[in-house]
Amino acid sequence: MKILMFGRGVIATVYGWALQQAGHDVEFYVRPGRSAMYGEAIDLDLLDMRHRVRGQRVAQKWPVRYREELEPDHDFDLIVLSVPHHRLTEAAAFLAPRVGQATVLVFGNIWAEPPAAIGALPVEQVAWGFPQAGGGFGEDGVLRGTLLRSVIFGTLGRPPTDRERAVRQVFREAGLRPREQPDFRGWLWIHFVANAGLHAQGLRLGSLAKLAGATGDLREALLISRELLPLLEARGLDLRRHRRDGLLFRAPTWLTARALAWLTTHVAPVRVNFEAHSDPEAQEPRGICRDVLAEARQLGVAVPRLEAAEPNFAREGTGRV
Numbered sequence: 177m178k179i180l181m182f183g184r185g186v187i188a189t190v191y192g193w194a195l196q197q198a199g200h201d202v203e204f205y206v207r208p209g210r211s212a213m214y215g216e217a218i219d220l221d222l223l224d225m226r227h228r229v230r231g232q233r234v235a236q237k238w239p240v241r242y243r244e245e246l247e248p249d250h251d252f253d254l255i256v257l258s259v260p261h262h263r264l265t266e267a268a269a270f271l272a273p274r275v276g277q278a279t280v281l282v283f284g285n286i287w288a289e290p291p292a293a294i295g296a297l298p299v300e301q302v303a304w305g306f307p308q309a310g311g312g313f314g315e316d317g318v319l320r321g322t323l324l325r326s327v328i329f330g331t332l333g334r335p336p337t338d339r340e341r342a343v344r345q346v347f348r349e350a351g352l353r354p355r356e357q358p359d360f361r362g363w364l365w366i367h368f369v370a371n372a373g374l375h376a377q378g379l380r381l382g383s384l385a386k387l388a389g390a391t392g393d394l395r396e397a398l399l400i401s402r403e404l405l406p407l408l409e410a411r412g413l414d415l416r417r418h419r420r421d422g423l424l425f426r427a428p429t430w431l432t433a434r435a436l437a438w439l440t441t442h443v444a445p446v447r448v449n450f451e452a453h454s455d456p457e458a459q460e461p462r463g464i465c466r467d468v469l470a471e472a473r474q475l476g477v478a479v480p481r482l483e484a485a486e487p488n489f490a491r492e493g494t495g496r497v
């Protein structure tokens with residue numbers, strides 16, 4: 177299959193590598209001028225959890241192919257669109273007239289209504305998913321991170337289409353195990369408020385890397401996410417459909433904060449992922465916190481803990497989102 181990874185970000189790279197390993201023909205679309213900047217190979221240092229319980233370290237220079245333009249008559253079968261949530265509208269607008277016959281896998285965080293988030297992308301050609309991988313590029317250009325065996329796919333209230341099933345099969349054949357989320361919109365939003373809690377605290381300390389093992393700060397992160405659950409209800413989400421996911425925030429934090437502290441320091445795939453989120457200038461964490469707080473204000477939902485954390489993610493010089 178011909179697969180185009182949109183952008184050369186963390187998630188596009190990790191899954192692009194796994195899909196190429198499975199025999200697919202993988203290319204990256206990057207903005208004009210970027211390919212020369214990126215060079216011909218990507219330095220990977222990954223913990224690949226697909227085949228072994230303790231994972232397999234992958235340290236290699238992966239030669240890649242870039243393209244800087246995309247004509248609508250291209251012959252890609254699949255385009256993987258994985259960009260920060262605040263860049264999705266712009267990326268979808270670029271892709272909409274160029275999608276051709278391809279299926280587009282929208283693969284990342286979304287805080288808007290999903291169909292609205294993809295603008296003019298033809299919804300019948302779209303599949304929805306979420307990576308179970310994570311990491312970051314270091315200052316040395318090396319991509320460090322983890323690739324888990326599971327990967328999330330979701331639908332918005334109807335069974336998967338043939339195209340959606342075909343995407344799951346491609347991932348399955350790459351050694352990944354698809355997990356279904358039938359109320360994907362709800363799952364995305366719960367995940368988003370979980371991220372908001374973690375990032376609000378990570379930003380206070382400098383980055384998510386510093387949050388690993390910090391029980392007290394993780395407790396505050398969980399409490400922020402807990403106070404955001406009413407915001408999801410105010411948005412019309414039925415939390416009863418997501419009891420298991422909500423449990424992490426509702427359970428006593430003396431227990432969950434300790435468990436998270438232990439996981440982030442002692443369980444290699446989680447530790448490696450957190451350690452790799454070391455960039456104090458990363459923009460998406462700030463965007464996630466700002467967008468959640470803006471929505472809470474808009475809907476009149478009280479979120480005093482997130483309000484108190486606002487200086488950590490406010491736009492420079494304003495003190496406000």
Ligand SMILES: NC(=O)C1=CN([C@@H]2O[C@H](COP(=O)(O)OP(=O)(O)OC[C@H]3O[C@@H](n4cnc5c(N)ncnc54)[C@H](OP(=O)(O)O)[C@@H]3O)[C@@H](O)[C@H]2O)C=CC1
Nearest residue numbers: 183184185186187258259260261263267284285309310311
């Ligand atoms: N990183 C992680 O650990 C995890 C990330 N996610 C989610 O996955 C998604 C992707 O994250 P991640 O891979 O970290 O993101 P990155 O910031 O690493 O990568 C995004 C890539 O998309 C490119 N891009 C964005 N907009 C455009 C555009 N309009 N035209 C061309 N290229 C564009 C960027 O290029 P340029 O630099 O030129 O802007 C960049 O290469 C997000 O939703 C994130 O929340 C989920 C779980 C873990």
Ligand SMILES: CC(C)(CO)C(=O)C(=O)O
Nearest residue numbers: 309310311371374449453
């Ligand atoms: C958990 C975290 C914050 C780090 O990988 C993340 O980015 C995600 O799962 O969305």
